Amino acid sequence: MEAKRVTMADIAKECGVSKASVSFAFNNPGKIKKETYLRIMDVAKKLDYIPDPMAKRLSEGKNYTIGFLLPQHIDISLNNPYTIEVLKGIGESCERNGYSMNLIPPLHSSIAEAVKFAAVDGLITMGISIDKKIKDALRSRKIPVVCIDGSKKDGLCSVNIDDERAAYEQISYALRRGHRDFALIALGRDEYVKDKADKDSTSNRRLKGYEKALKEYGLSISDAILLTREPTVEDGKRALDDIISAGRNVTCIISMADAVCYGIMKRAKELGIDIPGRLSIIGFDGLDNIFSDIPLTTMKQAAAEKGSKAADILFSLINGEEDKSGVFFVDYRLIEGESVKDGYRI
Secondary structure: OOOOOOOHHHHHHHHOOOHHHHHHHHHOHHHOOHHHHHHHHHHHHHOOOOOOHHHHHHHHOOOOEEEEEOOOOHHHHOOOHHHHHHHHHHHHHHHHHOOEEEEEOOEOOEHHHHHHHOOOOEEEEEOOOOOHHHHHHHHHHOOOEEEEOOOHHHOOEEEEOOHHHHHHHHHHHHHHOOOOOEEEEEEOOOOOOOOOOOOOOHHHHHHHHHHHHHHHOOOOHHHOEEEEEOOOHHHHHHHHHHHHHOOOOOOEEEEOOHHHHHHHHHHHHHHOOOOOOOOEEEEEEOOOOOOOOOOOEEEEEOHHHHHHHHHHHHHHHHOOOOOOOOEEEOOEEEEOOOOOOOOOOO
């Protein structure tokens, strides 16, 4: 027969104190005498009592958990090394603040449904455009939200880089090196957002940067091959096959995700295509190079810092410390690797 779970009432009876005193001993010891506290702790140890975390949460009206909304199915989201770096930053902030983190995939293919039922005190989104259904769900929950790579039009606090400027500098580097024949690989869209033409998405902000730089050299995006791919190594391998199949005179590939670049580099090695001898590649993210022996030239953004900063802001909102709004920017910089050679034709 299963042993009965020890309760606060059992400890109170054994100690000859009220149940409230036992509750104070575990949650607010300063409200009872030291002698009473020590007696309660001794009895709790003797009875092998373990506090019920759910009871504590209910009494305080908190879950001590924040949620991270995955913008895509979990298999895609967690195959993106950039997302993993962001999660590391969020996790570090959770440790500092004594919180846990839930990964929240869409429920029944709906972010709004996931928001309604998540047992969390606050939410962090990444790259998700907040449509009306999501806004309504957030309004009904009355919990704070912080975005990573968010859109200005959502009116929520967001932690970003200057995507347009960073992309401008990314492709400008290739243009200065003499390249004119490009394949551009944009980020896959958040499949749960209804407005697929969101002009302020991360991908579109970066495309604006590409367009601005190309225009300075008498070119446009229409002169390049433009692909949209998920930020995974496997999609990068497929991207190179598509670029080759197009039969165009591409000398440089510009990608919005390092993971795609590493897939391209793996596929190029399989096909005997020399990088950068025949094909130059520039990435975006600055992820650790564990996929190729060729150091990648890339626009490095501090993904873990984004996650940590977003979580720190969220905790300040949860604790009512201050009302933060607007866009907070983190730094980025170009890292020169060995994946770019001066422009040429093949």
